[in-house]
Amino acid sequence: MVESVTGVVARYDQIADFYEQRSGKTVSDPATAAVLDLAGDVGGLRLLEVACGQGRVARELARRGATLTALDISPALLAKARIYETAEPLGICYLRADVTTSGVLTGQVFDGVVCNYGLSDIDDLDGLLANVARFLNPDGWFVFSLLHPCFPGWDSDAPSSWPPDQGYYQEGWWLASNTGYRCRVGSSHRMISTYLNSLVRHGLVLDRVAEPPPSPEMEQRRPPGAAPVPFYFAARCLRR
Numbered sequence: 001m002v003e004s005v006t007g008v009v010a011r012y013d014q015i016a017d018f019y020e021q022r023s024g025k026t027v028s029d030p031a032t033a034a035v036l037d038l039a040g041d042v043g044g045l046r047l048l049e050v051a052c053g054q055g056r057v058a059r060e061l062a063r064r065g066a067t068l069t070a071l072d073i074s075p076a077l078l079a080k081a082r083i084y085e086t087a088e089p090l091g092i093c094y095l096r097a098d099v100t101t102s103g104v105l106t107g108q109v110f111d112g113v114v115c116n117y118g119l120s121d122i123d124d125l126d127g128l129l130a131n132v133a134r135f136l137n138p139d140g141w142f143v144f145s146l147l148h149p150c151f152p153g154w155d156s157d158a159p160s161s162w163p164p165d166q167g168y169y170q171e172g173w174w175l176a177s178n179t180g181y182r183c184r185v186g187s188s189h190r191m192i193s194t195y196l197n198s199l200v201r202h203g204l205v206l207d208r209v210a211e212p213p214p215s216p217e218m219e220q221r222r223p224p225g226a227a228p229v230p231f232y233f234a235a236r237c238l239r240r
């Protein structure tokens with residue numbers, strides 16, 4: 001069953017087993033590795049991971065010495081995260097919430113907020129960024145990664161960031177028509193300028209940016225003759 005909080009549907013409930021198998025426990029894929037690098041030394045910090053899924057990044061940050069709160073809208077993925085927490089207690093506080101609502105985590109402040117591969121799954125970007133800015137203490141940072149908004153697509157399991165029949169300039173939520181998981185959970189496409197202007201509007205200033213290339217395994221799937229293209233985008237922002 002697909003549940004909803006405040007009208008936002010937990011789309012990942014229907015693919016929770018598949019998603020966990022696919023992204024697994026590891027944090028070595030290029031975008032996640034970039035997020036951990038951009039977060040830097042997290043020892044002693046109070047951190048929030050939003051759209052945490054099954055908690056693989058929250059666990060790694062906690063192992064590196066941070067105190068973690070982690071939230072997601074999907075009860076099925078949170079159930080998996082809690083099983084990991086029971087097997088390896090790291091003191092992570094998991095919450096089910098829609099991160100875009102104005103009342104979420106009222107009064108709580110963090111040294112950093114992390115969102116790994118979550119932005120294109122979150123329908124209300126302004127709602128998210130308004131809350132990220134509210135969650136951060138004055139020296140706080142926001143680190144995120146996502147499939148690069150300019151990725152043009154390679155194959156049925158790695159579709160373009162945008163609806164292929166409409167192109168890069170067509171923003172909004174869309175459902176892929178191929179066999180990959182984006183044909184089940186969809187994706188919100190936004191141009192890179194929309195992301196950057198939204199960060200500015202919410203007082204989140206770019207500090208560092210990364211565009212990690214795909215892994216060697218993924219690189220092998222680049223169609224013959226196709227040029228290397230932007231694949232991942234990750235950034236660290238500071239509160240202005």
Ligand SMILES: C[S@@+](CC[C@H](N)C(=O)[O-])C[C@H]1O[C@@H](n2cnc3c(N)ncnc32)[C@H](O)[C@@H]1O
Pocket residue numbers: 008010011012023050051052053054055056057071072073074077097098099100115116117118121122123
């Ligand atoms: C691609 S998964 C990323 C999971 C995890 N961060 C990782 O690196 O594997 C995107 C996640 O965003 C969550 N999500 C989507 N909309 C949300 C919302 N409004 N509030 C909280 N979580 C949301 C989904 O439930 C899903 O777990």
